[in-house]
Amino acid sequence: MHNLPNLITRRRLLWAVPVVIVAAAGLGAAAMMQPPPADLDLSLMKSTDHGHYVASVEPGLSPxxxxxxxGWIVEIKTPDGKPVEHAEISISGGMPQHGHGLPTEPKVTAELGRGRYQVEGMKFNMPGWWTVNVAVKGPAGPDTATFNLIL
Structure with missing residues (x-):
């Protein structure tokens, strides 16, 4: 008889675990259905986070x-407008509200001159708010710019 309280506690836990899982899934789904922030910066040219460069992106598809x-073209310039040649560029991104990255691994496949770089392998697998991060390693040091897209 002295094990009865432990048995009742175990049964309550067995019922509580699925309830917590379903509630967490519901909150996650609600977050994914929210619209993106109203003040989202959708510009395709911007200063990098530390101001070392000005980055711009030109998607190969419109829309x-x-x-x-x-493919995309990424252009990197100095703040005074000079092209940044021979930089290392990497691309990442994802859906902030869904918590996943891009479904592909885009790569720079060519340096086109005048600070322009060809990126291949861009893909977005669903509509919604996406971010594309352009990381630059150039003469002024490493820096990053994040671009927002609504598809």
Whole structure:
């Protein structure tokens, strides 16, 4: 008889665990259904986070459609407008509200001159708010710019 309280506690825990899981899933789904912030900066040219460079992106599709792999042009300049040649550029990104990254791993495939770089392998697999991060390692040091897209 002295084990009865432990048995009742265990049964309550067995019922509580699924309830907590379902509640957490519901909160996650509600977060994904929220619209993106109203003041989202959708510009395709901006200063990098530390001001070392000015980065711009030119998607290869207009409008950008989901499910299609395509290329972009990334342009990197100094704050006074001079092209940044021979920089290392990497691309990442994802959906902030969904917590996942890009479905592909975009890569720079060519330096086109005048601070322009060809990026291949861009793909967005669903509509919504996406971020694209452009990381630059150049003569002024490493820096990053984040671009927002609504598809």
């Amino acid at each position: 950008i459609v989901t499910g299609t792999i395509h």
